[in-house]
Each structure stands twice: as C-alpha cells, then as structure tokens.
Amino acid sequence: MVYYPKYALFYDFHTSPMLKNIGRNFDADAFAARLKANNIDFVSFPARCNMGMAYYDTKIGVRHYGLDFDLFGTLVAACKKYGIKVNAYFNGGISQEETRLHPEWLEVPTDKRPIYAVNPFSRTACGNTPYREHIIAMACEVAQKYDVAGFFVDCLAGRSCRCECCLAKMKAEGIDPADEEAVTEFALRRNRELARDFAKAVKAINPDYLLYFNGIGYENQLALGGTYLDFECIPTKLGCDYDYLPLMSRYMRTLGNHPRLNMTGRFNLWGDFGGLRSEKAIRQELVTGLVNGMRPNIGDHMPPECEVPEKVMQQSERIFAWLQERGEFYDDNESLTDMAILFPKSHQEIYLAKELRGALRILCDLHCQFDVVTLAADWSKYRLLVLPDSVTITPEVEARLHEYITNGGKIISSGDSGMRVNSSEFLEEWDLEVAAKGYDPTYFVDKDGMKMSIYAGGRLLSSKGNKTVYPLAEPHIEHVFDGVYPEYYNPPAGVIDYPFLSVNDKVAHFSYNIFNGFKEYAAASLREAFAEALEIMLPDRLVKTGNLPKFVRVYLNKLPNGNEVVHMTAHIPEKRTDGCEVIEDDLTVLPSKVYIKTDKTTAFSEPEHIQLTAKREGEYLVIDVPQFTGYSIITLK
Numbered sequence: 152m153v154y155y156p157k158y159a160l161f162y163d164f165h166t167s168p169m170l171k172n173i174g175r176n177f178d179a180d181a182f183a184a185r186l187k188a189n190n191i192d193f194v195s196f197p198a199r200c201n202m203g204m205a206y207y208d209t210k211i212g213v214r215h216y217g218l219d220f221d222l223f224g225t226l227v228a229a230c231k232k233y234g235i236k237v238n239a240y241f242n243g244g245i246s247q248e249e250t251r252l253h254p255e256w257l258e259v260p261t262d263k264r265p266i267y268a269v270n271p272f273s274r275t276a277c278g279n280t281p282y283r284e285h286i287i288a289m290a291c292e293v294a295q296k297y298d299v300a301g302f303f304v305d306c307l308a309g310r311s312c313r314c315e316c317c318l319a320k321m322k323a324e325g326i327d328p329a330d331e332e333a334v335t336e337f338a339l340r341r342n343r344e345l346a347r348d349f350a351k352a353v354k355a356i357n358p359d360y361l362l363y364f365n366g367i368g369y370e371n372q373l374a375l376g377g378t379y380l381d382f383e384c385i386p387t388k389l390g391c392d393y394d395y396l397p398l399m400s401r402y403m404r405t406l407g408n409h410p411r412l413n414m415t416g417r418f419n420l421w422g423d424f425g426g427l428r429s430e431k432a433i434r435q436e437l438v439t440g441l442v443n444g445m446r447p448n449i450g451d452h453m454p455p456e457c458e459v460p461e462k463v464m465q466q467s468e469r470i471f472a473w474l475q476e477r478g479e480f481y482d483d484n485e486s487l488t489d490m491a492i493l494f495p496k497s498h499q500e501i502y503l504a505k506e507l508r509g510a511l512r513i514l515c516d517l518h519c520q521f522d523v524v525t526l527a528a529d530w531s532k533y534r535l536l537v538l539p540d541s542v543t544i545t546p547e548v549e550a551r552l553h554e555y556i557t558n559g560g561k562i563i564s565s566g567d568s569g570m571r572v573n574s575s576e577f578l579e580e581w582d583l584e585v586a587a588k589g590y591d592p593t594y595f596v597d598k599d600g601m602k603m604s605i606y607a608g609g610r611l612l613s614s615k616g617n618k619t620v621y622p623l624a625e626p627h628i629e630h631v632f633d634g635v636y637p638e639y640y641n642p643p644a645g646v647i648d649y650p651f652l653s654v655n656d657k658v659a660h661f662s663y664n665i666f667n668g669f670k671e672y673a674a675a676s677l678r679e680a681f682a683e684a685l686e687i688m689l690p691d692r693l694v695k696t697g698n699l700p701k702f703v704r705v706y707l708n709k710l711p712n713g714n715e716v717v718h719m720t721a722h723i724p725e726k727r728t729d730g731c732e733v734i735e736d737d738l739t740v741l742p743s744k745v746y747i748k749t750d751k752t753t754a755f756s757e758p759e760h761i762q763l764t765a766k767r768e769g770e771y772l773v774i775d776v777p778q779f780t781g782y783s784i785i786t787l788k
Contacts, residue, residue, distance in 0.1 A: 153361060160195070163197070164240075165422075166215060168203075174206075174456070176457055189468050193238065195240050196226055198239040199241050201271050203245075203251075238361060240305065241305070243305060244305070244366070249282070250274045255280060260310055279341050291356060321334070343371055349362075350362050351376060362376060368498030370406060382445060385416040385421070392724070394512065398501070398507065400443035403445070413446065417433065417449060417450065430469065442708060444486060480758075483710070488520045490536070491536055492510050492522070494523060494542060504541070506670065507539060509539065509671075516678055518703070521537075530555050533560065535561045536561070537563050539566075540567065541567060561658075566661070581658050582614050589662070589663060590629055591608065592604060592630065594643040596651075605663045607663050609663025617650065617655045620684070622646050622649070624646050625643070626643055627642050650662060654687055665677045665680065702721065704720045705719050714751075716757075719783040721781055722738060723738060744774065746772070752788070756784070
C-alpha cells in the first residue's frame with residue numbers, strides 16, 4: 152500500500168568531496184526523536200547527492216571521502232524506531248565526482264557549458280551512457296539494504312546532448328543531430344526512459360514505493376511508474392512567483408488520488424545555507440497547498456557536520472505546530488469546484504503560458520472555485536470551462552467539447568480559443584466567423600459607455616445569432632510609422648459593428664486575448680468584463696463575495712464528515728527586486744460577507760469554534776465574516 156505523508160521535511164545534502172569529518176555531530180536518535188515530537192512522519196534525505204557522493208556503505212558508487220560511517224543507514228534506522236518514513240534522494244541527472252571519474256558518462260550539451268562553471272549543472276550525466284545502469288544499480292542497492300519509503304529522483308528535465316552514445320542512438324533511429332527540435336525531444340525521451348527503467352527495477356523489489364521523477368511532466372511520470380507528486384517552488388527564486396503554486400496545485404489535483412507534496416524552502420534559493428525566509432510567508436505557502444490537497448514539505452540544507460541550526464529547527468517546529476492545530480480542517484479534504492480552466496497542453500506550457508497566469512489571477516480575484524484541466528481530467532464535473540486565448544481545438548478536444556456542451560456545459564473563451572487547430576474556423580457552437588484582423592490598439596465600450604483599452608491582440612468577428620454584450624471601438628489611427636509620423640498616440644474613434652464579448656446559450660467569447668492583456672497590465676476593466684460573462688453563463692456559482700477585497704484568496708472544501716470549510720488567506724506579495732516576490736506580513740481584512748451555495752445552515756469561526764451570523768438567501772448561505780488578519784477558517788454545518 153502506498154504511503155500518504157502528512158508532514159514532511161526535505162533535506163539537501165550536496166557536500167563537496169573536499170570536505171572532511173562528514174556527519175561528525177550527527178546524533179541520529181536525537182534528531183529522529185525531535186522530528187517525532189513535532190509529528191513529522193516523512194523525511195527525504197540523500198542516499199546519493201548531486202556531487203556524486205554516496206552517504207551509505209555502497210559497493211557500486213563512491214562513498215563520500217570524508218565520511219567514516221553509514222550516515223544514511225543510521226538515519227533510516229533511527230527514523231524507523233520512531234515510526235518516521237525515509238525517502239531516498241538520488242540525483243538522476245547530476246554527478247560531479249562520478250562523471251569526473253568516468254568522463255565517458257558526461258553529457259555534451261548544446262549550450263557548451265564549461266565544466267568550471269560554479270553551478271550544479273557544470274557536469275551532468277547522460278542517461279544514454281552506462282550511467283543509467285549505474286544509478287539504477289545504486290538505487291536497487293539502497294532498496295535491498297534499507298527500509299526506505301521510496302525515491303525522489305532529481306534533475307530529469309532533459310537537456311539536449313550530443314555525446315557519442317546519443318549520436319549513435321540518433322543515427323540508429325534516423326534522427327538528424329543538427330535538428331535542434333528533434334534532439335530536444337530525443338533528450339526528453341531519454342530521461343523518460345531512465346525514469347521508466349528506474350521505476351521497473353525498484354518496484355521489482357517493492358511495488359509500493361513512493362516514486363517521483365523531478366523534471367518530468369506530471370502526466371508523463373505517472374504513466375512511467377511514478378506514484379506520487381512533489382511540487383517544488385520557492386517563490387523568491389528567479390523563475391517562480393506566488394501564482395505558480397495556486398496554478399499547479401489546481402492542475403495536480405485533477406490527475407488522480409496520488410500523494411501530493413508541496414515543497415517550499417526555508418531559504419531564498421537552492422544552495423542557500425544562510426537564508427531564513429519570513430515565517431508568515433512559509434506558513435502561507437503551506438496553507439495554500441493544504442487547501443488545494445497538498446501536504447506540507449519544508450526544504451532545508453543539512454550542514455556537512457549534520458547539525459541543523461537551532462533557529463531553523465525552531466522556525467519549522469512553530470510552523471508545523473500552527474498547521475497541526477488546524478489539521479482537522481485540512482485532512483482528506485475535497486476541493487469543491489464548479490468551473491475549470493481548460494488548457495490541454497504540456498506541463499512546460501502550463502508553467503510558462505502568460506494567458507494561463509492571467510486567467511488564474513482573474514478567477515482568483517473573483518473568488519471562483521476552479522481547477523486547471525488537460526486531456527487527462529474528466530471535464531463532466533464542471534458546469535463551466537474557461538478556454539484562455541490560445542486553446543485551438545484538435546479533433547480529440549473537439550469531440551470532448553461537443554459531448555460536454557451537449558450535456559449542458561457552458562464555455563467562456565477568448566482570442567483564438569474555439570478555433571480548429573491550423574484553421575480560422577470556430578466550432579459550430581461558437582457561431583462566429585473571422586471577418587478581419589483586429590486593430591492595434593482596439594477598445595471596447597463598457598456599460599458606462601467609456602471606450603476601454605484591451606491591451607492585447609485579437610480579431611474582428613461576426614455572428615448571425617450571438618448577442619453582443621460589449622461592442623468594439625476602432626482607433627482614429629493605429630500604431631504605425633509610415634515614414635511621416637510615428638503614430639504612438641491612438642485615441643479611440645467610433646463604435647464598430649463587431650463584438651468584444653458575444654454570447655449565446657452555450658458560449659461566451661471575447662474576440663481579443665483578454666487573459667494575456669490582464670497578465671501584462673492587470674487592467675481592472677478586463678476583469679470586470681470577464682465577471683459580466685461569468686454572471687451571464689454561471690449566475691449561481693459556488694462562491695460569491697460582497698465587499699471582500701480582491702487580494703483575499705477563497706477556497707471552499709468538503710471534509711470527510713460532510714462539513715464544508717471556507718478558507719480565506721490575506722497576503723499581497725511584494726516585488727522588492729526584479730526577480731523576487733516577498734511576503735513578510737499578514738494583512739487585516741475588515742468585516743465582510745461571503746455567499747456560499749450550500750445546504751448547510753450554520754457557520755463557525757475556527758479553530759475557536761465561535762458561531763457566526765449567517766442567514767439563508769435562496770440557495771446561498773450568507774455569512775458575516777468578522778475582521779481577520781492573514782487567515783480565516785469558517786466551517787459550515
């Protein structure tokens with residue numbers, strides 16, 4: 152039976168081969184006892200790190216030169232004594248020492264990284280060399296020697312390689328090594344094959360292992376033998392932000408009932424031993440994961456001497472204690488949703504797509520209850536699907552959308568979403584035709600008659616039967632430099648007979664890319680236009696709010712006992728550097744109202760269990776939310 156972790160710690164231990172006296176201060180029993188006292192039940196720790204060093208008695212790999220005892224085995228034994236599961240970390244793509252000893256295992260990367268670069272990826276191993284068999288043999292060695300819960304296999308993102316082994320395989324498969332796109336796909340396939348072979352080998356020893364392959368798309372790795380999902384994000388790290396977790400958690404929870412961990416870090420970036428981020432920030436990140444079905448996992452560094460700084464330990468203990476005081480409101484919860492963002496693309500595209508981030512932010516601002524779905528999910532449970540900007544329709548998506556709409560499902564779409572792929576034809580349900588390319592810039596006319604900027608590209612569309620909710624307005628002159636004037640200032644002119652938002656009884660469609668526009672400029676007018684479409688297509692959505700601020704995030708869950716829970720978080724990430732968002736303070740929210748579509752009749756503020764004023768208005772329970780700071784939990788009974 153697969154183990155479902157509840158409270159987890161993840162230790163990096165990438166220790167230079169040059170260092171001595173590794174683990175000299177390690178008291179494994181005291182360490183495990185302290186974890187047990189704080190209800191930690193799952194610890195990930197390197198059996199073999201990205202320096203290529205093993206921390207156990209290996210006959211296959213290279214035990215750390217400065218280690219004179221079986222550190223990993225000692226940790227596993229101590230944790231087992233206290234009922235704590237240990238997950239074995241293996242780096243699947245990086246091995247500094249082993250590739251130094253076996254240069255024939257090295258990747259020959261396209262970007263020509265110098266081996267003297269000071270970063271973890273200066274020497275990476277290629278999974279098409281005998282390195283693949285080597286790392287799998289080490290994993291089987293660990294599996295046979297120690298009672299581990301499973302394996303976290305890191306750094307399998309798939310970098311392009313043209314080593315001799317790869318070139319030989321490309322030639323055998325008829326792949327042109329000068330074709331960058333083909334070589335990239337070949338590298339991705341190489342790492343998927345490594346994951347598949349790894350899973351097959353260790354599952355032959357224990358079919359119930361937890362297995363996660365970091366860097367391989369969630370859907371791919373589950374198909375290859377992965378058994379749990381671990382989301383890794385430090386919002387202060389370049390490339391991450393505070394939208395990443397809300398986006399990916401809503402996607403991950405649609406992929407089946409697998410254990411899901413939410414790994415953040417106490418530091419500002421990986422490799423940072425001296426960083427200690429705000430306790431309130433880490434707590435907020437873990438709460439966001441918990442209310443979206445992910446268990447908390449705090450990343451840390453184990454120093455070479457294996458003595459974690461007391462300040463770090465105490466911070467983690469306070470965070471876990473705070474979460475555990477509220478644990479009954481997270482355990483085995485089910486997210487209640489009535490809509491989803493449909494984005495049937497790859498893991499990498501989900502991560503990078505601006506339009507998806509814009510859609511996420513609009514729906515969160517409007518306190519909608521939604522998932523993010525691909526082809527891997529069942530769409531029938533949702534009353535509304537949102538197709539942002541670029542969801543062109545393949546034959547498979549078309550067949551599924553026809554079925555969804557026939558069964559009563561509603562659509563809100565924008566831009567080219569709803570068009571058949573490689574075509575300018577919309578599906579029949581849209582009742583739209585392309586009339587001409589859009590203007591640059593273009594305006595739409597709001598309810599008050601003001602001509603509002605759209606901040607994005609689009610098309611002029613015509614319809615025979617749709618109702619125009621908001622019409623378009625053309626500019627007096629477009630952005631152009633015709634050799635006479637650079638036309639930068641472009642005031643709106645007259646209203647034109649083309650819709651910005653058109654609706655029928657099945658589909659509401661924006662003719663311009665509003666979600667890209669909102670991501671780039673955060674224009675409230677675009678969010679208000681979407682809110683109008685939402686009110687037309689789904690007037691009785693699960694959650695509505697009165698004067699609750701836009702920055703508050705609202706999550707509606709159901710507990711195993713049938714009670715429903717409203718979670719509200721109140722923080723605003725500050726962008727204090729070019730690439731870094733920071734949360735340091737909880738925000739205070741004044742008294743407000745929330746409207747929950749439910750059959751429950753009473754509401755209580757938790758964990759104090761204070762009954763709140765609530766009254767019935769039709770299908771909704773209207774709750775008077777008292778002033779709160781940072782976080783509020785309300786149970787409905």
